[in-house]
Amino acid sequence: MMKDIAGMQIPTYDDVVAAHARIAPHIHRTPVLTSRMLNDLTGAELFFKCENFQKAGAFKARGASNAVFGLSDAGAANGVATHSSGNHGSCLSFAAGRRGIPCTVVMPRTAPQAKKDAVRGYGARVVECEPSTSSREAVFAEVVAETGAEFVHPYNDPRVIAGQGTCARELIDEVEGLDAVIAPIGGGGMVSGTCLTLSALAPSMKIYAAEPEQADDAMRSFRAGHIIADDAPETVADGLKVPLKELTWHFVKTYVTDILTASDPEIVEAMKLIWKRMKIVMEPSSAVPLATILKNPETFRGKRVGVIVTGGNVDLDRLPWMTR
Amino acid sequence: MMKDIAGMQIPTYDDVVAAHARIAPHIHRTPVLTSRMLNDLTGAELFFKCENFQKAGAFKARGASNAVFGLSDAGAANGVATHSSGNHGSCLSFAAGRRGIPCTVVMPRTAPQAKKDAVRGYGARVVECEPSTSSREAVFAEVVAETGAEFVHPYNDPRVIAGQGTCARELIDEVEGLDAVIAPIGGGGMVSGTCLTLSALAPSMKIYAAEPEQADDAMRSFRAGHIIADDAPETVADGLKVPLKELTWHFVKTYVTDILTASDPEIVEAMKLIWKRMKIVMEPSSAVPLATILKNPETFRGKRVGVIVTGGNVDLDRLPWMTR
Numbered sequence A, B: 001m002m003k004d005i006a007g008m009q010i011p012t013y014d015d016v017v018a019a020h021a022r023i024a025p026h027i028h029r030t031p032v033l034t035s036r037m038l039n040d041l042t043g044a045e046l047f048f049k050c051e052n053f054q055k056a057g058a059f060k061a062r063g064a065s066n067a068v069f070g071l072s073d074a075g076a077a078n079g080v081a082t083h084s085s086g087n088h089g090s091c092l093s094f095a096a097g098r099r100g101i102p103c104t105v106v107m108p109r110t111a112p113q114a115k116k117d118a119v120r121g122y123g124a125r126v127v128e129c130e131p132s133t134s135s136r137e138a139v140f141a142e143v144v145a146e147t148g149a150e151f152v153h154p155y156n157d158p159r160v161i162a163g164q165g166t167c168a169r170e171l172i173d174e175v176e177g178l179d180a181v182i183a184p185i186g187g188g189g190m191v192s193g194t195c196l197t198l199s200a201l202a203p204s205m206k207i208y209a210a211e212p213e214q215a216d217d218a219m220r221s222f223r224a225g226h227i228i229a230d231d232a233p234e235t236v237a238d239g240l241k242v243p244l245k246e247l248t249w250h251f252v253k254t255y256v257t258d259i260l261t262a263s264d265p266e267i268v269e270a271m272k273l274i275w276k277r278m279k280i281v282m283e284p285s286s287a288v289p290l291a292t293i294l295k296n297p298e299t300f301r302g303k304r305v306g307v308i309v310t311g312g313n314v315d316l317d318r319l320p321w322m323t324r
Helices: A013-023 A036-042 A060-069 A087-099 A113-121 A133-147 A158-174 A189-201 A217-224 A246-255 A264-278 A284-295 B013-023 B036-042 B060-069 B087-099 B113-121 B133-147 B158-174 B189-201 B217-224 B246-255 B264-278 B284-295
Strands: A003-005 A008-010 A045-050 A080-083 A103-108 A125-129 A180-184 A206-212 A258-262 A304-309 B003-005 B008-010 B045-050 B080-083 B103-108 B125-129 B180-184 B206-212 B258-262 B304-309
Touching: A008 A246, A013 A060, A013 A158, A013 A189, A036 A045, A036 A264, A036 A284, A045 A158, A060 A087, A060 A158, A060 A189, A080 A087, A080 A133, A087 A103, A087 A113, A103 A113, A103 A133, A113 A125, A125 A133, A158 A180, A158 A189, A158 A246, A158 A304, A180 A189, A180 A284, A189 A206, A189 A246, A206 A217, A206 A284, A217 A246, A217 A258, A258 A264, A258 A284, A264 A284, A284 A304, B008 B246, B013 B060, B013 B158, B013 B189, B036 B045, B036 B264, B036 B284, B045 B158, B060 B087, B060 B158, B060 B189, B080 B087, B080 B133, B087 B103, B087 B113, B103 B113, B103 B133, B113 B125, B125 B133, B158 B180, B158 B189, B158 B246, B158 B304, B180 B189, B180 B284, B189 B206, B189 B246, B206 B217, B206 B284, B217 B246, B217 B258, B258 B264, B258 B284, B264 B284, B284 B304
Parallel strands: A045 A304, A080 A103, A103 A125, A180 A206, A180 A304, A206 A258, B045 B304, B080 B103, B103 B125, B180 B206, B180 B304, B206 B258
Antiparallel strands: A003 A008, B003 B008
């Protein structure tokens, strides 16, 4: 079903449909919440797709489950492995645990303790690296050589992107007449899955990506017309530090309407606003879309906007407003 | 419809049904959430009725709306007034704001700033008193003399109790075969409303009240067979400091199965556990039921238990685990 373009295996909407059937027994169909106060504040109608309530606390349970449960028994025999700044690691561990196969996750030693604990809690193994893309890739190569595990990349993988596309499929099934969808962008897995689904089901719907100013490589890539990658940017939105790769860049450059950015203080304010008004726990990365909506009111005013809340795995002892 | 018993106007289940019809346009039908991890931990099946997602962030929007919208135009002309350690004040302000009548709330000067801000945010007036029952009642008498406002007591009021009873009505409509329901107890409004509904619809269902050890006057009253009131107890569960009154005592002594207590550290641990695992923001008072379930596993193991999450209004800058 996948299309081969310039040597890449590009997933199609049929892959999203197949993924949805495959992962349905393992994931939650998450709720869509609204807030009259946030609608009043933004002048838009916002529909929050709450993947913070997803299994393992993040949308990445979708893509990881699709990859793990799509493996043949032979392909699964040596287990799976990945590198991840957090949620993909725990979500792959969750999926591997459900299938009963081994899983190894290479994580920066600086990753939140809660995320390391989550990986180990699902029975997977953590191998630490330095907090840079280069170190992560080097350590990971050793792990794969040692275990023979199947590599499931956090986002540059057609199985993962097809899995993430199930989120937008549920959203537009639940909410009619959306004008736009906005999601955070790090490596671009969720945005790519969203593009894949919406380009098939609702091609006129606008797709926005929201990015921290302090890790704005996707926005600069989008403006420049080619991938720009930074090594080890620092932002409170710790899930969004990784760069685009070939496959996600394909979707971003082809389907994304615009990439908007917000500063770290704006992200923290938006996060507190959602906690306070919507009574949901979500991580800083998930607040970037609301921060950019508040910063660009003219873009969203009067529109019906789907907002993807990507995850809820935050260290409650190290909330960003505690240390400021 | 109310029964007159020993000089008290006791609401009946018909009043709950009437309240539900009256307040339906103004409140949320809140979701019931479950957590496999918390079920595994307790050995029970827990069904969390999430009044933290209620209008104004607490179940008290139900009773306050029933009182406000049940007033005749003449009865509403001078507005409403109350004293409240927090949520009843903001919820009465919310209801008065929706009806467009004035509202005055007497609050302890030590009440969380977030709760004072909420009252003012709904357009009501805050009058401060000392943090004791005696001071609160004295200051309140002055307010009523000055305004002629209709007093809506936070819990010792049949209209309020009938309104709170709509919560258990929704819960047992949504979840079949519950063995028990557990709710926090302060003044006893939610517990009384729960008793009112369940004694009519499911008289064999057990009803537990959960109370902080450091404000355990309801438990001591229950054991002694008469109301015991403390002046100004201190606990992290700041919504549960007030004593029982005649009307709530009637329901507690007649229908409650048992009153269980938990220490402040146990309450904070249960609160963090819910935030971390269920990704919902709820206040310390709402964590008391889970704390007592964890402390009394033999009482709940194997049972289907409705857990009323009473509210989500917490000061994010003063979370209880920040100051320890």
